[in-house]
Amino acid sequence: MALAAALCSATLITGTAGPGRHGETVKGTGVLVAVAAYGILLGRRRWPVPALAATATAAAVYMTLTSAHGWVVAAPLIALYHLADTTGDRVRLLVTSGLAALVLVAIPHLFASTSVLGAENLAVTAACGLAVAAGDAARSRRAYVAAAEERARRAEQSREQEARRQVTEERLRIARDVHDSMGHHLALISAQAGMAAHLFGQQPAMARQALAHIRQASRAALDDLRDTIGLLRQAGESAAPTEPVIGVCGLGTLVASFRGSGMRVDHQILGSVRPLPPATDVTAYRVVQEALTNVRKHATDAAARVQLSFGLEALHVLVENEGNGRPAAHADSRTLPGRSHAGHGIVGMRERVCAVGGSLDAGPRPAGGFRVSAVLPLPEGGQR
Numbered sequence: 001m002a003l004a005a006a007l008c009s010a011t012l013i014t015g016t017a018g019p020g021r022h023g024e025t026v027k028g029t030g031v032l033v034a035v036a037a038y039g040i041l042l043g044r045r046r047w048p049v050p051a052l053a054a055t056a057t058a059a060a061v062y063m064t065l066t067s068a069h070g071w072v073v074a075a076p077l078i079a080l081y082h083l084a085d086t087t088g089d090r091v092r093l094l095v096t097s098g099l100a101a102l103v104l105v106a107i108p109h110l111f112a113s114t115s116v117l118g119a120e121n122l123a124v125t126a127a128c129g130l131a132v133a134a135g136d137a138a139r140s141r142r143a144y145v146a147a148a149e150e151r152a153r154r155a156e157q158s159r160e161q162e163a164r165r166q167v168t169e170e171r172l173r174i175a176r177d178v179h180d181s182m183g184h185h186l187a188l189i190s191a192q193a194g195m196a197a198h199l200f201g202q203q204p205a206m207a208r209q210a211l212a213h214i215r216q217a218s219r220a221a222l223d224d225l226r227d228t229i230g231l232l233r234q235a236g237e238s239a240a241p242t243e244p245v246i247g248v249c250g251l252g253t254l255v256a257s258f259r260g261s262g263m264r265v266d267h268q269i270l271g272s273v274r275p276l277p278p279a280t281d282v283t284a285y286r287v288v289q290e291a292l293t294n295v296r297k298h299a300t301d302a303a304a305r306v307q308l309s310f311g312l313e314a315l316h317v318l319v320e321n322e323g324n325g326r327p328a329a330h331a332d333s334r335t336l337p338g339r340s341h342a343g344h345g346i347v348g349m350r351e352r353v354c355a356v357g358g359s360l361d362a363g364p365r366p367a368g369g370f371r372v373s374a375v376l377p378l379p380e381g382g383q384r
Contacts, residue, residue, distance in 0.1 A: 040055040041075060056076040060106075105125065176351065191296055193210070248284050252267070276378070284376060290348065
């Protein structure tokens, strides 16, 4: 409003000092009309269209009283700029601004005999157009900035959500790795420790062999734990493995470790063996490892069968046991004694298999025992 007050003062100074249309100096009426033209602008924010109509009429009346009326046109121009800056209805804006320009041209023409196509009227019309264009440009720029800020906010929110998703997936992956690896080694250590305690007094040689297996399994568990912790190191720290260190090629060693604990395991590979994608390779290994670990824990006397079948489009992984005379049970199909929830083995296996686009079926066999069957899709041509 400081600008409007300054323009009003300039209008009063030039108007009262200059001659009127008929040669006399404009006094009281002109002063009141000029003050009204600018005073009406106080209501332009609440009533933009009525304020424009009133200030345009007051300015036109003032222009009929004096020939020094250049400054008074600024009042309706300010109202036009505000209307264009606050409304997005282009049709309404064009109609309203056109009527305001018509009032500013028509009233002086009718009552002061000015030329319709005179320089003053053309200047007034052009000024009205510039005011509308400036207000519309300001509104468009403000809308553009707001839209850009909203896009930036959404992009930042999307990045945060993606970061949280990746952290969650990585946390679950590490949890599965620790469960599969450490659970396997600890199950072997527990079985061998029980065997050593049972045979220590009667068959010392077999007890020492069981202790050797415990030592070997403990060393393997420490190595796996060291690899997992290495993956969690920050950048710039000592090097950590980033490629899978386990896979189908390591199943022979895995099966041998179970056989060393006294478990009977039949291992078969059918079809044409070919390189697997890293994720599929690790998943197949982990499925076999977890299934055999559960057999070791819950069907100690049962024999297990591991079969890998390489097909054209998928790798079929089968691990089953015939049971040990007790009702079929599994770490993930029942609640274990001393625990308030089921285990996570099958949940982890299913998550791994689904992550590579495969399917998992796990459950008791009709004839007794338990079966775990996974289908892992392979790329065309067996390319890595």
